[in-house]
Amino acid sequence: MAQTRDGEAPGGRRTVPPPVSGAPEPPAEAADVFGDSLDLARRYADLLATTGISHGLVGPREAPRLWQRHLVNCALPEAMLDEGESVIDIGSGAGLPGLVLAIVRPDLRVHLVEPLLRRTTWLQSTVEALGLSNVTVHRGRAEEMSLLAPVATARAVASLDKLVAWSFPLLAPGGRLLALKGEAAEVELEQAHDLLHRMGVEQSAVHHLGVGRVSEPVRVVEIVRPAQWQASTPGTRRRVDRPRGSTKRGRPGSRSSH
Ligand SMILES: C[S@@+](CC[C@H](N)C(=O)[O-])C[C@H]1O[C@@H](n2cnc3c(N)ncnc32)[C@H](O)[C@@H]1O
Numbered sequence: 074m075a076q077t078r079d080g081e082a083p084g085g086r087r088t089v090p091p092p093v094s095g096a097p098e099p100p101a102e103a104a105d106v107f108g109d110s111l112d113l114a115r116r117y118a119d120l121l122a123t124t125g126i127s128h129g130l131v132g133p134r135e136a137p138r139l140w141q142r143h144l145v146n147c148a149l150p151e152a153m154l155d156e157g158e159s160v161i162d163i164g165s166g167a168g169l170p171g172l173v174l175a176i177v178r179p180d181l182r183v184h185l186v187e188p189l190l191r192r193t194t195w196l197q198s199t200v201e202a203l204g205l206s207n208v209t210v211h212r213g214r215a216e217e218m219s220l221l222a223p224v225a226t227a228r229a230v231a232s233l234d235k236l237v238a239w240s241f242p243l244l245a246p247g248g249r250l251l252a253l254k255g256e257a258a259e260v261e262l263e264q265a266h267d268l269l270h271r272m273g274v275e276q277s278a279v280h281h282l283g284v285g286r287v288s289e290p291v292r293v294v295e296i297v298r299p300a301q302w303q304a305s306t307p308g309t310r311r312r313v314d315r316p317r318g319s320t321k322r323g324r325p326g327s328r329s330s331h
Contacts, residue, residue, distance in 0.1 A: 120199050157180050163240060184222065255292065
C-alpha cells in the first residue's frame with residue numbers, strides 16, 4: 074500500500090513498519106559455551122538481528138541461525154587462546170569471530186580490523202553499546218595495519234595463502250594464525266603446502282572444535298609463524314601484546330586434532 078513520507082496511509086490510517094525482531098532464544102549449547110557471558114552474548118545477538126541486518130552487515134536469512142552458525146561457532150576457538158592474549162581479527166565484518174571472542178573471554182584484548190567504514194561504524198557503536206573495554210576497532214586492510222600480536226584470527230575472509238601473507242607481518246615470531254574454515258579446511262591446508270614450505274612454516278594443524286558438544290562444530294586451521302620468517306618489506310609495527318611466553322599451552326603436533 075502506498076503511504077506518505079511520515080508513514081500515514083491514504084485514508085488517514087497510520088501504518089507502522091514491521092518491527093525488526095531480535096535474535097531467537099539461545100539454544101542450550103550457547104549457555105554451555107558462553108557461561109557467565111551469555112547475557113552479553115544475547116545482547117550482541119539482538120544487535121546482529123536488528124541493526125546488523127538493517128545496516129546490511131548480516132543477511133536477513135541468518136537471523137534464525139545466528140546462535141549455532143555464528144555466535145557459538147565463533148566462540149569455540151577461545152579454547153586455543155592463552156590468558157590475557159591479544160588477538161587481531163582480520164576482516165571482522167559484523168565482529169565474527171573477534172567480538173564473540175572478546176565477549177566469551179574478557180581477559181583477551183581484541184583488535185578488529187575491517188576496511189569498510191559502514192562496518193567499522195557499526196562495530197564501534199556495538200562495542201560501546203555492549204560496554205566492551207577489551208576491544209579496539211581499526212579501519213583498514215590487514216596489509217596496511219601496523220599492529221603486532223601473538224594471534225590473528227579470520228573467518229570467511231580469504232584463501233589461506235592470502236591470510237598467511239596478510240597475517241604474518243602482524244604476528245610476533247611463534248605467533249599463530251587461526252583461520253576458521255569450513256569442511257574443506259584440510260584440503261585448503263594441503264593446497265597451501267608449497268607456499269607454507271617456502272615460508273619456512275614447520276607447524277600447522279587443523280583442529281576440530283566442538284565435536285559432540287555443539288550442532289555446528291568449527292574447523293580451525295592453525296599456522297605458526299616461524300621465528301626466522303622475514304617480511305619482504307618490514308615496517309614499524311606497534312606491539313599490542315607480549316609474544317607467546319613461557320606459559321604456553323600445549324600445542325597439538327598432529328595435523329588434525331579433535
Ligand atoms: C565475507 S566477510 C566475513 C566477515 C566475518 N569475518 C564473518 O565471518 O562473518 C569478509 C570481510 O573481510 C573484509 N576484508 C576484505 N579484505 C580485507 C583485507 N585485506 N583486510 C581486512 N579485511 C578485509 C571485508 O570488508 C568483509 O567485512
